[in-house]
Amino acid sequence: MKNRVLGRPVRQTLVVVSALACALTSVLVVLGGTSSQAAPGGNAGPTSASVGFDSHAVAGGRSAAKAAAVESYWTPQRMANAVPMDETVGRPAATRGKAKAKKANRKVNVPRPVGKLFFTDGGVDAVCSATAVRARGGNRVLTAGHCVHTGPNPQSGSARFYSNWVFVPRYRKGKAPLNRWVANYAFVPKAWSRKHRYASDQAVLLMRKSGGKKLVKKVGGAKVVIGAKQRQRKVRAWGWPAQGRYNGQIAYRCDGGTKKTNRYGARGDAVLKCTMNGGASGGPWLLRKRKGLVLWAVTSRRALARPHLIAHPLPKVVRAMLKARPS
Numbered sequence: 001m002k003n004r005v006l007g008r009p010v011r012q013t014l015v016v017v018s019a020l021a022c023a024l025t026s027v028l029v030v031l032g033g034t035s036s037q038a039a040p041g042g043n044a045g046p047t048s049a050s051v052g053f054d055s056h057a058v059a060g061g062r063s064a065a066k067a068a069a070v071e072s073y074w075t076p077q078r079m080a081n082a083v084p085m086d087e088t089v090g091r092p093a094a095t096r097g098k099a100k101a102k103k104a105n106r107k108v109n110v111p112r113p114v115g116k117l118f119f120t121d122g123g124v125d126a127v128c129s130a131t132a133v134r135a136r137g138g139n140r141v142l143t144a145g146h147c148v149h150t151g152p153n154p155q156s157g158s159a160r161f162y163s164n165w166v167f168v169p170r171y172r173k174g175k176a177p178l179n180r181w182v183a184n185y186a187f188v189p190k191a192w193s194r195k196h197r198y199a200s201d202q203a204v205l206l207m208r209k210s211g212g213k214k215l216v217k218k219v220g221g222a223k224v225v226i227g228a229k230q231r232q233r234k235v236r237a238w239g240w241p242a243q244g245r246y247n248g249q250i251a252y253r254c255d256g257g258t259k260k261t262n263r264y265g266a267r268g269d270a271v272l273k274c275t276m277n278g279g280a281s282g283g284p285w286l287l288r289k290r291k292g293l294v295l296w297a298v299t300s301r302r303a304l305a306r307p308h309l310i311a312h313p314l315p316k317v318v319r320a321m322l323k324a325r326p327s
Contacts, residue, residue: 052317054149054193055324056161061184061208070182074118074166076174080249082118082127084242084278085147087201087301089264089310110251111293112178112219114238114284115169117143117205119162121150127248129239129283130167130205131295133224135322138216141167141183141205142224142318143282144298145192148203152194159193161186165205169219171240173249178219181207187321198266199312201300204321222284222293224322228313230260230270232296234288237272237309239280239299248279254309255288264310270297274309277302285311 060070113132120126128147133140145151152159165183168176183205191200207215215221235258242248254274261271272285276299285297297311 052191053187053189053321053324055326056149056186056188057326058161058163058165058184058186060164061182067182067184067208070164070166071180073164074180078125079116079118079127079168079171080174082125082248084248085126085128085281086278087144087146087198087281088304089301090304110170110172110238111222111286112169113216113221113293114251115167115178116171116240116248117141117147117165117167117282119147119165121160121162122157126162127240127242127279128281129279129299131238131284131293131298132167132169132215132219132221133295133322134216134221135204135224136325137206138214138221139181139207139209140221140322141181141207141215142222142284142295142298142322143203143205144300145188145201145203146300147282148186148205149188149193151192151196153196161188167205167207167215170251172251179210181210181215184208185326187324189315189317189321191317198264198300198310199268200315200317201312202298202314202318202321204318204324206326220293222286222295224314224318225287225294225296226314226316226319228287228296230258230268230313232258232270232287235272236286236288237274237276237280237283237299238286239276239283241276242279243277246277246279252276252280258285261310264301264303264308266312269300269310269312271303272309272311273307275307276309280309 117128117130130141130143167181169178185206188203189200191197258270283299284295287294
């Protein structure tokens with residue numbers, strides 16, 4: 001399954017992305033949810049029309065019974081076969097040797113708040129990476145916007161939220177050493193859901209308790225930094241790449257410095273030399289020079305012509321989503 005990828009190229013670049021329509025072996029117990037805009041009197045904490053995000057009540061998280069059904073759906077086999085939700089830019093080409101990307105290292109101790117994020121889109125099981133973060137309520141996960149919502153112009157169907165998210169911290173070869181956490185609410189910037197702007201390719205999921213405990217109480221959480229500079233000297237990116245040499249079953253990391261770039265679909269992006277590919281979307285970019293886990297960006301997309309991951313420093317709307325209250 002590691003060569004199958006969901007997603008689309010940036011701004012209609014000449015990239016062919018595999019289309020999937022494989023039927024589920026069993027009918028999903030829980031599907032969809034309801035969506036609404038964050039507006040005064042609505043379902044977010046800082047409620048105002050200018051907040052800039054859309055919200056979504058996840059059907060699978062509305063009750064303990066439905067959450068249990070979502071958990072049961074995600075068997076080790078389904079998790080292993082889930083397809084990366086990938087965003088790419090540029091034309092495919094042989095990797096340039098001068099890029100000198102660091103090989104992601106699998107012999108690492110994965111931070112407890114970092115994990116794989118599984119979800120469904122109709123009849124397709126998909127996967128990204130994500131991170132538990134310190135925020136209101138202690139039950140929030142930060143990932144890429146394209147791991148939560150299609151954006152305004154999906155390759156098929158209408159614009160929509162995905163469903164049945166399950167977060168598995170420290171996932172390894174089908175095992176969930178720190179439990180599995182089901183989402184009951186989703187938040188995504190309007191600039192992503194309505195305009196497909198990569199500067200806003202972030203999303204926040206509100207998770208249910210697992211085993212009676214809040215997510216951050218169990219695994220800890222990364223500190224979120226808004227508006228960091230694109231150029232950072234010591235960055236560590238995490239993810240579960242699942243193409244080519246990678247199979248999505250083990251976490252990898254890339255260490256290095258980042259630079260500012262305007263060439264990959266948005267102005268003011270940051271770029272990191274890294275060989276990780278589909279499956280790493282939504283994974284955290286952490287500042288290594290600070291004490292503890294400090295998250296300033298999440299993987300948005302990757303270049304096809306060279307081993308580059310691209311992210312955008314977290315915008316202010318992320319802070320609003322981290323404070324938002326569900327209705």
